[in-house]
Amino acid sequence: MKMYSRFFVVPALIAGLQAASAGDITGKVTLNGNPPPDQVNDLIKADPNCGPLHKDVVKIQFYVVDANKGLKDTIITLKGVAGKSTGEAAPAVVLDQTGCIYTPTILALQTGQKLVVKNPDPVMHTVHPAPNPDSGNKEVNKSQMPNGPDISFTFANPERFLKIKCDVHPWMLSWVTVVDNPYFAITGADGSFKIANVPPGKYTIEATHRKASGGKPVTKEIEVTAAGATADFSLDGPKAQ
Numbered sequence: 001m002k003m004y005s006r007f008f009v010v011p012a013l014i015a016g017l018q019a020a021s022a023g024d025i026t027g028k029v030t031l032n033g034n035p036p037p038d039q040v041n042d043l044i045k046a047d048p049n050c051g052p053l054h055k056d057v058v059k060i061q062f063y064v065v066d067a068n069k070g071l072k073d074t075i076i077t078l079k080g081v082a083g084k085s086t087g088e089a090a091p092a093v094v095l096d097q098t099g100c101i102y103t104p105t106i107l108a109l110q111t112g113q114k115l116v117v118k119n120p121d122p123v124m125h126t127v128h129p130a131p132n133p134d135s136g137n138k139e140v141n142k143s144q145m146p147n148g149p150d151i152s153f154t155f156a157n158p159e160r161f162l163k164i165k166c167d168v169h170p171w172m173l174s175w176v177t178v179v180d181n182p183y184f185a186i187t188g189a190d191g192s193f194k195i196a197n198v199p200p201g202k203y204t205i206e207a208t209h210r211k212a213s214g215g216k217p218v219t220k221e222i223e224v225t226a227a228g229a230t231a232d233f234s235l236d237g238p239k240a241q
């Protein structure tokens with residue numbers, strides 16, 4: 001009889017743990033409509049220092065969409081989890097400058113999490129975070145010599161698409177979304193995303209792209225259980241708006 005009681009107790013314990021455990025939110029963002037043609041970056045071509053670093057024509061892509069309309073670089077965030085930043089303990093996020101182009105151009109990190117900017121270029125850049133004045137984040141402008149040491153920044157307050165620019169090269173722009181919790185994601189090349197280990201509960205989930213749907217958040221209501229949750233979004237391209 002002892003054997004039987006052991007077999008029954010263990011599944012009951014596992015079921016109890018799962019009821020209170022976190023789940024993953026997964027989903028996909030697609031673009032409704034067609035993206036506009038990419039623009040040619042004429043400024044970089046004309047620049048005597050940066051132009052020769054590129055053999056091919058450099059394009060500016062506002063919408064990165066795959067064959068199935070999956071929309072890359074959409075920021076996914078949750079409401080109702082504010083003030084839970086783990087940014088100070090999180091690994092740094094890297095922003096690279098190669099050929100006078102920021103890579104990636106869309107980033108997201110937490111308040112207090114380090115943004116490390118690298119300059120492997122044979123060109124001097126300035127790294128100039130220019131936050132929205134309402135955010136309370138600080139504007140800073142630092143020069144970075146060719147192959148110079150890394151520069152680090154942190155941001156104290158949440159902000160959507162905080163602009164980072166280079167005052168030497170006006171086409172250099174990167175957009176950093178700062179959140180105050182670890183529950184966020186950026187969609188990949190196929191438009192999909194995953195936010196892992198979200199505490200169970202009801203949330204408003206937001207998908208924000210810098211251009212699609214007018215750059216405004218598109219929201220959905222979800223409930224996360226131990227089995228997770230899914231949230232798919234369709235954001236409007238320029239012709240669908």
Ligand SMILES: [Cu+2]
Nearest residue numbers: 125166168169
């Ligand atoms: Cu520059």
